[in-house]
Amino acid sequence: MSGSNSKPFTVLVEGNIGSGKTTFLEHFQQFEDITLLTEPVEEWRNLRGWNLLDLMYKDPVKWAMPFQSYVTMTMLDMHRRPTATPVKLMERSLFSARYCFVEHMMRNGTLHPAQFAVLDEWFRFIHREIPIDVDLIVYLKTTPLVVHERIKKRARSEEQCVPLSYIEELHKLHEDWLVNRTFAECPAPVLMIDADLDLSQITEEYKKSEHQILRRAVDVVMQ
Numbered sequence: 001m002s003g004s005n006s007k008p009f010t011v012l013v014e015g016n017i018g019s020g021k022t023t024f025l026e027h028f029q030q031f032e033d034i035t036l037l038t039e040p041v042e043e044w045r046n047l048r049g050w051n052l053l054d055l056m057y058k059d060p061v062k063w064a065m066p067f068q069s070y071v072t073m074t075m076l077d078m079h080r081r082p083t084a085t086p087v088k089l090m091e092r093s094l095f096s097a098r099y100c101f102v103e104h105m106m107r108n109g110t111l112h113p114a115q116f117a118v119l120d121e122w123f124r125f126i127h128r129e130i131p132i133d134v135d136l137i138v139y140l141k142t143t144p145l146v147v148h149e150r151i152k153k154r155a156r157s158e159e160q161c162v163p164l165s166y167i168e169e170l171h172k173l174h175e176d177w178l179v180n181r182t183f184a185e186c187p188a189p190v191l192m193i194d195a196d197l198d199l200s201q202i203t204e205e206y207k208k209s210e211h212q213i214l215r216r217a218v219d220v221v222m223q
Protein backbone atom coordinates (compact mmCIF):
# COMPACT_ATOMS: atom_id res chain seq x y z
CA MET A 1 0.00 0.00 0.00
CA SER A 2 1.86 3.11 -1.07
CA GLY A 3 1.07 6.80 -1.54
CA SER A 4 -0.21 9.19 1.10
CA ASN A 5 -3.53 8.35 2.70
CA SER A 6 -5.20 11.62 3.65
CA LYS A 7 -7.98 9.92 5.61
CA PRO A 8 -6.67 6.67 7.09
CA PHE A 9 -8.82 4.67 9.47
CA THR A 10 -7.66 6.41 12.67
CA VAL A 11 -7.60 4.64 16.03
CA LEU A 12 -6.80 6.42 19.32
CA VAL A 13 -5.31 4.23 22.04
CA GLU A 14 -6.33 5.73 25.37
CA GLY A 15 -5.77 4.74 28.99
CA ASN A 16 -4.27 5.70 32.32
CA ILE A 17 -0.56 6.05 32.96
CA GLY A 18 0.91 2.54 32.91
CA SER A 19 -2.15 0.94 31.24
CA GLY A 20 -0.03 -0.73 28.56
CA LYS A 21 -0.57 1.58 25.58
CA THR A 22 2.98 1.20 24.30
CA THR A 23 2.76 -2.60 24.62
CA PHE A 24 -0.58 -2.55 22.79
CA LEU A 25 0.88 -0.51 19.93
CA GLU A 26 3.90 -2.81 19.71
CA HIS A 27 1.52 -5.75 19.13
CA PHE A 28 0.44 -4.06 15.87
CA GLN A 29 3.99 -3.58 14.55
CA GLN A 30 3.50 -6.92 12.80
CA PHE A 31 1.01 -5.37 10.33
CA GLU A 32 2.44 -3.46 7.39
CA ASP A 33 -0.89 -1.67 6.73
CA ILE A 34 -0.82 0.12 10.07
CA THR A 35 1.19 3.24 10.98
CA LEU A 36 1.96 3.51 14.72
CA LEU A 37 2.35 6.96 16.29
CA THR A 38 3.57 6.59 19.86
CA GLU A 39 3.18 9.36 22.44
CA PRO A 40 6.00 11.91 21.88
CA VAL A 41 7.26 11.61 25.49
CA GLU A 42 10.86 11.98 24.32
CA GLU A 43 9.97 15.41 22.86
CA TRP A 44 8.46 16.40 26.20
CA ARG A 45 11.58 15.18 27.98
CA ASN A 46 13.92 17.14 25.74
CA LEU A 47 12.74 20.42 24.28
CA ARG A 48 15.98 22.21 23.37
CA GLY A 49 17.56 20.47 26.36
CA TRP A 50 14.72 21.16 28.82
CA ASN A 51 12.90 18.19 30.40
CA LEU A 52 9.39 19.66 30.56
CA LEU A 53 7.95 16.39 31.90
CA ASP A 54 10.32 16.45 34.85
CA LEU A 55 9.80 20.18 35.44
CA MET A 56 6.03 19.59 35.43
CA TYR A 57 6.18 16.75 37.97
CA LYS A 58 8.65 18.63 40.17
CA ASP A 59 6.79 22.00 40.17
CA PRO A 60 3.34 21.45 38.63
CA VAL A 61 1.94 24.87 39.54
CA LYS A 62 4.74 26.59 37.63
CA TRP A 63 5.10 24.11 34.73
CA ALA A 64 1.71 22.48 34.08
CA MET A 65 0.70 25.29 31.68
CA PRO A 66 3.76 25.30 29.40
CA PHE A 67 3.91 21.49 29.55
CA GLN A 68 0.28 20.97 28.51
CA SER A 69 0.62 23.70 25.91
CA TYR A 70 3.55 21.87 24.32
CA VAL A 71 1.75 18.51 24.63
CA THR A 72 -1.17 20.02 22.70
CA MET A 73 1.14 21.14 19.88
CA THR A 74 2.86 17.73 19.63
CA MET A 75 -0.50 15.89 19.66
CA LEU A 76 -1.90 18.18 16.94
CA ASP A 77 1.22 17.41 14.89
CA MET A 78 0.46 13.67 15.26
CA HIS A 79 -3.22 14.05 14.36
CA ARG A 80 -2.31 15.95 11.21
CA ARG A 81 0.53 13.70 10.07
CA PRO A 82 -0.37 12.05 6.74
CA THR A 83 0.24 8.28 6.62
CA ALA A 84 0.96 6.03 3.67
CA THR A 85 -1.10 3.22 5.21
CA PRO A 86 -4.89 2.68 5.39
CA VAL A 87 -4.78 2.51 9.20
CA LYS A 88 -3.19 4.84 11.77
CA LEU A 89 -2.90 4.01 15.49
CA MET A 90 -2.17 6.98 17.80
CA GLU A 91 -1.15 6.80 21.44
CA ARG A 92 -3.41 9.33 23.28
CA SER A 93 -4.81 12.44 21.61
CA LEU A 94 -5.88 16.08 21.85
CA PHE A 95 -9.04 14.72 23.48
CA SER A 96 -7.34 12.96 26.41
CA ALA A 97 -5.05 15.96 26.72
CA ARG A 98 -8.10 18.20 27.33
CA TYR A 99 -10.60 15.85 28.97
CA CYS A 100 -8.23 13.92 31.24
CA PHE A 101 -4.98 15.73 31.98
CA VAL A 102 -5.88 19.43 31.61
CA GLU A 103 -9.28 18.80 33.25
CA HIS A 104 -7.61 17.12 36.20
CA MET A 105 -5.03 19.89 36.64
CA MET A 106 -7.78 22.52 36.58
CA ARG A 107 -9.97 20.65 39.10
CA ASN A 108 -7.12 20.14 41.56
CA GLY A 109 -5.95 23.75 41.28
CA THR A 110 -2.63 23.01 39.57
CA LEU A 111 -3.80 25.18 36.67
CA HIS A 112 -5.05 28.68 37.51
CA PRO A 113 -8.55 29.21 36.03
CA ALA A 114 -7.09 31.80 33.61
CA GLN A 115 -4.43 29.29 32.45
CA PHE A 116 -7.16 26.66 32.04
CA ALA A 117 -9.23 29.16 30.01
CA VAL A 118 -6.30 29.70 27.61
CA LEU A 119 -5.74 25.93 27.13
CA ASP A 120 -9.48 25.38 26.71
CA GLU A 121 -9.72 28.16 24.10
CA TRP A 122 -6.85 26.57 22.20
CA PHE A 123 -8.61 23.18 22.30
CA ARG A 124 -11.91 24.69 21.12
CA PHE A 125 -10.19 26.67 18.35
CA ILE A 126 -8.30 23.62 17.07
CA HIS A 127 -11.43 21.43 17.33
CA ARG A 128 -13.43 24.02 15.35
CA GLU A 129 -10.90 25.02 12.71
CA ILE A 130 -8.82 21.91 12.03
CA PRO A 131 -10.42 18.61 10.98
CA ILE A 132 -9.30 15.87 13.38
CA ASP A 133 -10.55 12.47 12.16
CA VAL A 134 -11.10 9.67 14.65
CA ASP A 135 -12.79 6.39 13.72
CA LEU A 136 -12.31 4.24 16.82
CA ILE A 137 -11.03 4.60 20.37
CA VAL A 138 -9.41 1.60 22.04
CA TYR A 139 -9.71 2.14 25.79
CA LEU A 140 -7.23 0.14 27.86
CA LYS A 141 -9.32 -0.06 31.02
CA THR A 142 -7.34 -0.63 34.20
CA THR A 143 -7.63 -0.53 38.00
CA PRO A 144 -5.68 2.33 39.62
CA LEU A 145 -3.90 0.02 42.06
CA VAL A 146 -2.69 -2.23 39.22
CA VAL A 147 -1.23 0.60 37.15
CA HIS A 148 0.27 2.28 40.19
CA GLU A 149 2.27 -0.90 40.83
CA ARG A 150 3.34 -1.00 37.18
CA ILE A 151 4.50 2.62 37.28
CA LYS A 152 6.73 1.79 40.22
CA LYS A 153 8.10 -1.30 38.43
CA ARG A 154 8.57 0.58 35.13
CA ALA A 155 10.51 3.17 37.13
CA ARG A 156 10.31 6.06 34.65
CA SER A 157 12.27 8.52 36.78
CA GLU A 158 9.89 11.48 36.44
CA GLU A 159 6.91 9.38 37.58
CA GLN A 160 8.27 7.88 40.79
CA CYS A 161 6.50 10.44 42.98
CA VAL A 162 3.12 10.05 41.24
CA PRO A 163 0.66 9.31 44.08
CA LEU A 164 -2.13 6.70 43.82
CA SER A 165 -4.68 9.54 44.26
CA TYR A 166 -3.50 11.11 40.97
CA ILE A 167 -3.93 7.77 39.18
CA GLU A 168 -7.41 7.35 40.72
CA GLU A 169 -8.49 10.83 39.57
CA LEU A 170 -7.17 10.20 36.04
CA HIS A 171 -8.99 6.85 36.02
CA LYS A 172 -12.29 8.52 36.92
CA LEU A 173 -11.85 11.13 34.17
CA HIS A 174 -11.16 8.39 31.60
CA GLU A 175 -14.29 6.51 32.79
CA ASP A 176 -16.45 9.67 32.69
CA TRP A 177 -15.22 10.45 29.17
CA LEU A 178 -15.17 7.01 27.56
CA VAL A 179 -17.63 4.88 29.54
CA ASN A 180 -20.15 6.94 31.49
CA ARG A 181 -20.18 9.67 28.80
CA THR A 182 -21.23 12.08 31.56
CA PHE A 183 -18.60 14.66 30.97
CA ALA A 184 -17.46 15.33 27.40
CA GLU A 185 -18.23 14.41 23.82
CA CYS A 186 -16.62 11.21 22.68
CA PRO A 187 -15.40 11.52 19.07
CA ALA A 188 -15.77 7.85 18.09
CA PRO A 189 -17.06 4.42 19.18
CA VAL A 190 -15.09 2.91 22.09
CA LEU A 191 -13.66 -0.61 22.15
CA MET A 192 -12.81 -1.52 25.75
CA ILE A 193 -9.92 -3.85 26.60
CA ASP A 194 -9.34 -5.33 30.05
CA ALA A 195 -5.81 -4.02 30.49
CA ASP A 196 -5.44 -5.28 34.07
CA LEU A 197 -4.55 -8.62 32.51
CA ASP A 198 -0.85 -9.30 32.62
CA LEU A 199 1.25 -9.77 29.48
CA SER A 200 0.73 -13.53 29.17
CA GLN A 201 -3.09 -13.27 29.10
CA ILE A 202 -3.55 -9.95 27.32
CA THR A 203 -2.65 -11.17 23.83
CA GLU A 204 -6.12 -12.76 23.60
CA GLU A 205 -7.62 -9.37 24.41
CA TYR A 206 -5.48 -7.74 21.73
CA LYS A 207 -6.67 -10.27 19.16
CA LYS A 208 -10.24 -9.12 19.86
CA SER A 209 -9.33 -5.54 18.92
CA GLU A 210 -7.13 -6.69 16.03
CA HIS A 211 -10.19 -8.13 14.28
CA GLN A 212 -12.19 -4.89 14.78
CA ILE A 213 -9.35 -2.68 13.59
CA LEU A 214 -8.28 -4.72 10.58
CA ARG A 215 -11.85 -5.48 9.45
CA ARG A 216 -12.62 -1.76 9.46
CA ALA A 217 -9.33 -1.07 7.72
CA VAL A 218 -10.43 -3.37 4.91
CA ASP A 219 -13.71 -1.42 4.70
CA VAL A 220 -11.74 1.83 4.45
CA VAL A 221 -9.46 0.45 1.77
CA MET A 222 -12.37 -1.04 -0.21
CA GLN A 223 -14.27 2.28 -0.28
Ligand SMILES: Cc1cc2cn([C@H]3C[C@H](O)[C@@H](CO)O3)c(=O)nc2[nH]1
Pocket residue numbers: 017039041053071075092093094096097098101159
Ligand atom coordinates in the same frame (compact mmCIF):
# COMPACT_ATOMS: atom_id res chain seq x y z
C1 LIG B 1 -2.24 14.05 25.81
C2 LIG B 1 -1.44 13.95 27.05
C3 LIG B 1 -0.57 12.90 27.36
C4 LIG B 1 -0.03 13.22 28.61
C5 LIG B 1 0.89 12.55 29.43
N1 LIG B 1 1.20 13.13 30.62
C6 LIG B 1 2.21 12.46 31.45
C7 LIG B 1 1.71 11.18 32.06
C8 LIG B 1 2.93 10.28 32.03
O1 LIG B 1 3.69 10.47 33.23
C9 LIG B 1 3.77 10.78 30.88
C10 LIG B 1 3.68 9.91 29.65
O2 LIG B 1 2.37 9.60 29.34
O3 LIG B 1 3.28 12.10 30.58
C11 LIG B 1 0.65 14.34 31.03
O4 LIG B 1 0.98 14.80 32.13
N2 LIG B 1 -0.23 15.00 30.23
C12 LIG B 1 -0.58 14.45 29.03
N3 LIG B 1 -1.42 14.88 28.08
